[in-house]
Amino acid sequence: MKLPVIRHLQKNNDKEKLENTLEVLESFCDHRSVSEEEMDVIGELISNICGALEVQNMIDEGMPERDAANNFMKKVLSSIDK
Template sequence: MKLPIIRQFYQNQTPENLETALEVLESFSEFRGTTEEDLNVVGEMITDICGALEVHQNVKNGMSERDALNGFAQKVIGSIDKS
């Protein structure tokens, strides 16, 4: 997860574009010939896109961009700490 990338996706892409990209990456990750390295990169991109989608939703619901970005980061960090 990289907040600058999530911010970039949020600021420059519509939720519809992000959903389309997410579908493509998920399909790619299911390809049998995908390497472990590919999966790591795709997984990181999927996390960043999901973050941007969540930021879009939270901003739509009245949260500031900064708070939405920080909230997503805390959620991810919190899930890592529980592992």
């Protein structure tokens, strides 16, 4: 996950577009001919899109944009430490 990518996705795309893209990528992963390397790249894309959606949800709930991004990364880092 890369916070600058997450912020870019969140600022430049609406929720519906991100959700549709996520569905397409998940469907692509289901095909048997997808290589491990492709899966790694798609996994990174999916995690960044999910991050953008989560940050956008926090903003929609009234949290300032900067705080939403910082809180999301703190959440990610704390889950890694466990």
